[in-house]
Every structure is written in structure tokens, then in C-alpha cells.
Amino acid sequence: MTTANSLKAPSRGSIIAFRFLTAAIIIGAAIVGAIGFAGSYDSLKELAEQKGFGDFSYFLPVGVDAGIIVLLGLDLWLTRMRIPMPLMRQAAWVLTVATIYFNANAGVPEPTTANPYPSLWDDPVAVGMHSVLPLLFIATVEAARHAVRRLAHLAEDNSMDKVRASRWFLDPLRTFGLWRRMRLWEITSYAKALLRERERLVYLYRLRARYGSKRKAPVDVSLPLRLADYGEPLPAPPLTEREEAEQAEAEAREAAREAEREDRARRDREAQEAADQKRRETEREDREARERAASETREAELEAAREAHEREMARLAAQTEARLREAREAARLKGEALEREARIETERYAREEARRKEKAQAKADGSERREAARVASRNRQEQPRETRDGLVTPSPATSSRASQTGPSQNGGTLSREALKAQREDAELHAASLILAGNRLPTAEEFGGLYGHGETWGGDRLRKASKRLGSDAEFRDRAEELRLERMLTSTGSHHTP
Numbered sequence: 001m002t003t004a005n006s007l008k009a010p011s012r013g014s015i016i017a018f019r020f021l022t023a024a025i026i027i028g029a030a031i032v033g034a035i036g037f038a039g040s041y042d043s044l045k046e047l048a049e050q051k052g053f054g055d056f057s058y059f060l061p062v063g064v065d066a067g068i069i070v071l072l073g074l075d076l077w078l079t080r081m082r083i084p085m086p087l088m089r090q091a092a093w094v095l096t097v098a099t100i101y102f103n104a105n106a107g108v109p110e111p112t113t114a115n116p117y118p119s120l121w122d123d124p125v126a127v128g129m130h131s132v133l134p135l136l137f138i139a140t141v142e143a144a145r146h147a148v149r150r151l152a153h154l155a156e157d158n159s160m161d162k163v164r165a166s167r168w169f170l171d172p173l174r175t176f177g178l179w180r181r182m183r184l185w186e187i188t189s190y191a192k193a194l195l196r197e198r199e200r201l202v203y204l205y206r207l208r209a210r211y212g213s214k215r216k217a218p219v220d221v222s223l224p225l226r227l228a229d230y231g232e233p234l235p236a237p238p239l240t241e242r243e244e245a246e247q248a249e250a251e252a253r254e255a256a257r258e259a260e261r262e263d264r265a266r267r268d269r270e271a272q273e274a275a276d277q278k279r280r281e282t283e284r285e286d287r288e289a290r291e292r293a294a295s296e297t298r299e300a301e302l303e304a305a306r307e308a309h310e311r312e313m314a315r316l317a318a319q320t321e322a323r324l325r326e327a328r329e330a331a332r333l334k335g336e337a338l339e340r341e342a343r344i345e346t347e348r349y350a351r352e353e354a355r356r357k358e359k360a361q362a363k364a365d366g367s368e369r370r371e372a373a374r375v376a377s378r379n380r381q382e383q384p385r386e387t388r389d390g391l392v393t394p395s396p397a398t399s400s401r402a403s404q405t406g407p408s409q410n411g412g413t414l415s416r417e418a419l420k421a422q423r424e425d426a427e428l429h430a431a432s433l434i435l436a437g438n439r440l441p442t443a444e445e446f447g448g449l450y451g452h453g454e455t456w457g458g459d460r461l462r463k464a465s466k467r468l469g470s471d472a473e474f475r476d477r478a479e480e481l482r483l484e485r486m487l488t489s490t491g492s493h494h495t496p
Contacts, residue, residue: 029140036136037065043103043134064102068095068138072145079149096138103134161190181229199234200225206237341484344477351421358418423460426450430464431478432485 041061048057071092078085160182167175178197187193204214204225211217214225217238224234239247426446433440440461441449447457467474 029143032136033140036134036138036140040065040099040103040134044099047102047105064095064099068092068099069141071095072141076145076148099134100138160188163190185230196228196233200228203228203234203237206240209240210238341480341487344480344484351425355418355421358415422450426460427464427467428474428478428481430461431468431474432482434465434468435478435482436486
């Protein structure tokens, strides 16, 4: 039985002592093995020299003793690699027997005339002394091999436990049967064998108590006893009639208790189902109440959303109506602007038409004057030479001045009203260019647009800039002209 003291961890002092003991054992084993190897080496070398090995006598002891170590090491390695080869260990044992025999033969006395053929039994003391040293070496090597196999978990514990001598003395027949079954069926544990023997005897005695003897028992009941001799585990032993009755009563009581438990479980289950049903009904009512509340909330939210939508639609309608009014007002203003621009365009067109008529009239008058001058020149050329010599002829300078002033004295190329309208148009043109922010033409370029010189063009530009700051009506007319030109240019760009 395991106790608390056996489970207690070893103390530090015991661990240190065990380590010192292990070190001492290893050192002592090495010394003993070395002494045994040295003694065996000398004995084998002398025997080899006697047998005529010559120089090889120095290597024969090493080959025999070292062969034992190599073969045992190879046996351990093959076992570790899971490919064991028993021949290696058997060969090592053969070499062990050989080295002991060779060392024993080294102790045989020399042949004499009285004993020409000595044997091992002639001097057993010498034979024994020569055999002790190799036995020490072999024992040390075997101990080391056993320790290595155990530490590396390579050894299989197939040793069989011994049967106690007290059991042989107290019950020799049954003990022999127990020992026989352990050997036949490789039951290595003595405790396990005792347990099986106890089960066998209990089964046998119960069978006899139930049926009187093993022969009267049914085959299926007595068969397990026969099989137990072959290592088969025994089933539960048969019961006696009383035990069967007690078992039947116990089974009946257990069945009654089981029925009672089932009845109690059924009642508990029904009560639980009723509670669950009531809980489900309560949950359903709560769920329906929540659904009704949620439905009412949704309806209220929908109503609020509908009212908000109607308010939003009313606001959008009012906004749309306001935008329509603004659009109509803008359309009206645009129409008035277009009418005003059309009126201005009509007036400008009338002015331009009047200017064209005046220019055409002036051109016609100029043509008449030139024709009259050509007629007068021809008439003067047709007069007699004497008469022309008797008239007063203007000097060339006077003639030239008369030719220059002649058109002005006849009224010029344009009337005063036409020149005034031309100046007005030119000043409006210059003001619209200033308001538009475009690059202004030079005085010469602007005068050339209207058939005049640089002075006239510069006067118009300066007059237009001055009137923009002082005359509001002139500024409005210039702005209308600028808009008209902008609309005209935009229309020309968009016209396909």
C-alpha cells in the first residue's frame, strides 16, 4: 500500500549522497575492469606465445576482450534501432567463455616427466586465480550493458515472478497448478496469477453450491472453468438459488423504484410542460402587446411622415409658384428689354438710312457740281483768244483757294444735321466700347472709321468719356448699345 512517506520527494542530502555513490561505483567499476583486462591480457599473451602465435600474441588478447565490448555495444545499437539481432549477444557470450577458458588454461602447470599431459584439475588453485581476473572484467562489462539497456529503455522486462515458498508448503497441489499456469501462459506477475486463481476457485465453489458438482452443471456454465486452464478470463460466477431470489427481489425493487422515478419524472415533465405552456402564452400575449404598440407607433410615425410630406409638398408648391412668378417677371423684363433693344435698333437703322440718303444726296450734288464745272471749263476753252486775253485771270493761288473753298461755299458734302448725327453716333460708339472694357482704338483709327482724321477721332473719344460721367441719359443709351452689340455677337456665334 502506498503511503505518504513513500511519495515524499527525496531530500537534497540523499540526492548528493546518491550522486557520490554513483561516481564511486563508476570509478571502482572502471578500475576493476582495467585490472581484469590487464590480467587477462597477460595470461592470454603468455598462452599465445606458448602456442606459437609469435608477434600476434600481443594482439590476440585485445581482439578477444575488445570483441566482447564491441559485440555487446552492437547488440545495444541494433536494439535501439528496433532491429535486434540475438546472434550478437550470443557471440559475445561465446567470446566470454573463450577468454575464461584461455585464462584458466594459462594456470595449467608445465608438463613434466611424471605428468607429461597436465590438465585443468592438476592445479585448481592456479586455474582459479587465472580465471578470477577475466571474470571481473566480464562481470563489469555485463553490468554496464544491463545499466545502459535499462536507462535507454531498451530492455524488456520478461522476468517471471517467483511463487513464495510458504505457499508451496501450505498448499502444494494448487500451488503447482498456479505455477504451471504461469509457465504455460507466460503470466509474469505473481499478483495477477493469484487474482486469476482466486476467481477460478470462487467460480468453482459457487458452481458446486448451485449445481452440487461440476459434472451436474450445464455445459455453458462449466465450460469457463475448462477454458480458465488455458488462460481465458472467467466470467461472473453463477448464483445460488437464494442469491437468484434475492437478485430477483432486488431487480423487482429496482424496477419499482425505476417505475416510481419514471412516474415522478412524467409528473415533473407534465408540470414543466404546463409551466412552459403558460410561459409561452404569457410571452405570446406580451409579444402581441408589443406588436400592437409597435404597429400603433408605426401608424403614428406614418401619419407624422404623411403630414410632413404634405407640408413639404405645400412648401415646394409655394416655392415653385414663387419661381414661376419670378420667371414670368424675368420673361416680362426680358421682353421689355428686347422691345427696347428692337426700338433702339429701329431708330439706329432709321438714322443709318437717313445718313445713307444724305450721303447719296451729297454724292449726287457733288456729281452735279463737277459736271457743271466741266461744262464751264469747256465753255471757257471755246471763247476767242482775244477775249480771254482781255479778262482778269486769278492768280494760281487764288484759283487754288477757290477750288478748295468751292465745295464748302456750295454747302459741303454733308449737311450740318448729318454731321451732328454722325458725331452723336461716334460718341455713343466710343462710350459703349469704354463700358465694355475692350481695347479702345487710337484717335486715327477711330476717325478713320467715320471717314475723318485723327483730330476728329480724338475729340469724339474724349467727349464720350466726359459725357459718361456727367450725362445719365447718354450713359443709359451707351449701355443699351453695348448690350445690343453683345446680344448680336452672341446670336451670331450660336447661329448654325
